[in-house]
Amino acid sequence: MKKKTAIKKPSESWREPVESLRQRILSDYKLDAIGHQLLENALNAYKRMLQAGEILEAEGLVVVDRFRQTKSHPCYERESSARLQVLRHFRNLGLDMGKLLSEGKNE
Numbered sequence: 588m589k590k591k592t593a594i595k596k597p598s599e600s601w602r603e604p605v606e607s608l609r610q611r612i613l614s615d616y617k618l619d620a621i622g623h624q625l626l627e628n629a630l631n632a633y634k635r636m637l638q639a640g641e642i643l644e645a646e647g648l649v650v651v652d653r654f655r656q657t658k659s660h661p662c663y664e665r666e667s668s669a670r671l672q673v674l675r676h677f678r679n680l681g682l683d684m685g686k687l688l689s690e691g692k693n694e
Contacts, residue, residue: 598638598641600637600641601634601637601638601641604633604637605630605633605634605637608630608633608687609626609630611687612626612682612687613626615686616680616682618680622680625676625679625680626676626680628672628676629672629673629676629677629680632669632670632672632673632676633669633673635665635666635669636666636669636670636673639662639663639665639666639669640662640666642660642662643660643662643663643666646660646662647660648660648663
């Protein structure tokens with residue numbers, strides 16, 4: 588019989604950065620209905636990226652599998668994939684990433 592592992596409640600620390608980014612984009616850019624959907628998809632990917640990053644910081648980049656072999660943490664791939672999705676959506680929206688990133692660091 589397999590031992591059940593406790594499932595941790597996910598942190599809510601991603602809420603503020605996601606909402607802050609949403610407000611900056613909506614105040615600086617005029618988006619149509621499709622643009623709003625792309626923005627929501629980008630922000631969901633951004634949220635997943637932040638959540639995966641938080642797990643990686645807590646658990647490390649390397650895990651040991653059941654055969655006692657080290658391998659990269661599964662969240663590493665999820666974080667990378669989500670980051671790529673964010674960048675693609677922002678590029679498709681025509682957003683100035685340099686401006687958004689520099690404003691985010693000044694807060």
